[in-house]
Every structure is written in C-alpha cells, then in structure tokens.
Amino acid sequence: MSTDAVEPAEKAPRRRSLLTFLRDVLVIILIAALVSFVVKTFVLRSFYIPSGSMERTLLINDRILVDELTPQWTGYDHGDVVVFKDPGGWLPPVPQAPARPFIVEAADWVLTFVGLSTSDAQDHLVKRVIGLPGDHVVCCNALGQITINGSPIDEASYLDLPAGDTAASDVDFDVTVPADRLWVMGDNRDHSQDSRAHQELPGGGFVPLENVVGRAFLTTWPLDRFGLIDTHDEVFRSVPAAKSK
Incomplete structure (x- = not known):
C-alpha cells in the first residue's frame, strides 16, 4: 500500500491541532490582558515613589500597591496615604523624553495597559490626608502642632x-x-510640595476627590521593605467631626 495518500491525511489533522492550540493560547492571553486591565482600572494599581516627600514612610523608588x-x-479618612493625579500646576512640566524604538513604546503601552508598568506614575503624587471635606485645619499652635476642628494632633x-x-x-x-x-x-514636611505650597493656585491647594486614584496600602518593593503602609489612626482618634454647615 502506498504511503503517498496517507501522509497528507496525517498532516491535515496536525495542522488543525496546531491552529487550535495557537487559537487557545491567543484567547488565554487576551482574557489575561482584559482581567489585568479591569484589575488595574477598578481594583489595584501599582506605582513607584519618585521623590523623598513621604520619607520615612515611603522611600525613593519604593513600589506600592494602591487600593482603588x-x-x-x-x-x-485622616491619615490615609493617597495617590492622586496632579490637580494642575503641582508638578513641573516634564521634559519630552527622547524618541524610543517603536517596539519599546509598544511594549511599554501594553505593560501599562495591564498594570505591570508604572510609567504613568510621573503624572501622580502621593501624600497623607490631613484634612477631609468640611475640616478646619490650622497650623500651628503654640506647640507647633496642626489642629483639626480645634483638636491638636501629635x-x-x-x-x-x-x-x-x-x-x-x-x-x-x-x-x-x-x-x-x-x-x-x-x-517629609520640609521637603514636600503639598497643599501648603499651592494655595495660590485656582484650586487653593486642595485635591479634588475625583483626582484621587486610591489609598496606598502596601509597599511591595524592595523586598526588605515589604509591608502594610501605616495610616496612624491613633494620631487622629481625638479629632472631632467637622461641623455641618
């Protein structure tokens, strides 16, 4: 019996099996990318710390997770460490980066899309919440402390x-x-361009809630700094609620 007729018949199922395998791999990749995008957009997001304004809590080049x-x-709440998009005029203009090869730009876009790259972190800031809506925040009293609604905080x-x-x-x-x-x-109060430094801007130094990405809750890198980010609830426990108007 000739094998000439058998070989094409064997190759066809093999080709179909390979195409099916490649299709399944592509579907898995697309689903994984979609899930990563949803997680990044609505659940968790990663950022890196570009400055020392939050030392000792966060150090330069720390990686953090943000609960969105x-x-x-x-x-x-008072004491939360939040990441927020620049309200306008808080960050200096970013010099245009030199052009990168298309493949590098494409790879960075994909990684940012699924939340693995933090290249957009340069457009965001991280600070601690001191005043909530309605709070009367004053600095400083005779002991050099901030008061919130008349109550000093240490x-x-x-x-x-x-x-x-x-x-x-x-x-x-x-x-x-x-x-x-x-x-x-x-x-790091003496080295932080925060609400105090932007009171002359149209926004008065306040951060719109719509600009807040979420609450930073975990330092993930470097590994020797892995751990929860302290909100220091005890500092604000005695602060009374803002008076309703």
Whole structure:
C-alpha cells in the first residue's frame, strides 16, 4: 500500500491541532490582558515613589500597591496615604523624553495597559490626608502642632523632621476644606510640595476627590521593605467631626 495518500491525511489533522492550540493560547492571553486591565482600572494599581516627600514612610523608588475599590464604598479618612493625579500646576512640566524604538513604546503601552508598568506614575503624587471635606485645619499652635476642628494632633510617629525641629510645618495656614476636596501633606514636611505650597493656585491647594486614584496600602518593593503602609489612626482618634454647615 502506498504511503503517498496517507501522509497528507496525517498532516491535515496536525495542522488543525496546531491552529487550535495557537487559537487557545491567543484567547488565554487576551482574557489575561482584559482581567489585568479591569484589575488595574477598578481594583489595584501599582506605582513607584519618585521623590523623598513621604520619607520615612515611603522611600525613593519604593513600589506600592494602591487600593482603588474600597474607598469607593468607605471614602477616605485622616491619615490615609493617597495617590492622586496632579490637580494642575503641582508638578513641573516634564521634559519630552527622547524618541524610543517603536517596539519599546509598544511594549511599554501594553505593560501599562495591564498594570505591570508604572510609567504613568510621573503624572501622580502621593501624600497623607490631613484634612477631609468640611475640616478646619490650622497650623500651628503654640506647640507647633496642626489642629483639626480645634483638636491638636501629635504627628511625631511619622514625620521626618530635621533634628531639633518640632514644628509640624514651616508654613502657617488656616483653611477650611471644601466639599469633595482633601488637604494633603507629605511626611517629609520640609521637603514636600503639598497643599501648603499651592494655595495660590485656582484650586487653593486642595485635591479634588475625583483626582484621587486610591489609598496606598502596601509597599511591595524592595523586598526588605515589604509591608502594610501605616495610616496612624491613633494620631487622629481625638479629632472631632467637622461641623455641618
């Protein structure tokens, strides 16, 4: 019996099997990319820390995870460390990066799409929430402390201040946080361009809630710094609720 007629018949199923395998792999990749995109957009997002404004809590080049979902239900609280998009004029203009090969740009776009790249972190900031909507936030009292709705807070547990400096801010302020806004400050107070530094801008130094990506809750890199990000609830426990207007 001749094998000439058998070989084509054997090759056809093999080709179909290979095409089926490639199709299944493509479907798996597309589903994984879609799931990653949904997670990044609505659940979790990764960022890196580009500056020292949140030292000692967060160090330069730390990688953090941000919870985007829970705050949609619970809102934000005093002491939360939040990531937010520049409200306008907080960050200096970013110099145009030199052109990169198309394949590099495409790969970075894909990785950003699925949440594995943090190249868009340069458009965001990370600070600690000090004032919530309606809060009257003042600095400083006779002890150099910030007061919120008349109650002083002792921030020594997380502030990074120069030796001998006990004042919570070298800039005085007296603000009432508008609705749907936050007053935020960096833990490294003398080296943080936060709400205090932008009071002359149209936004008054407040961060619109719509600009807030979410609450930073975990440091993931480097591994020796892996751990939860402390919101220091004890510092704000005595703060009374803002008076309703």
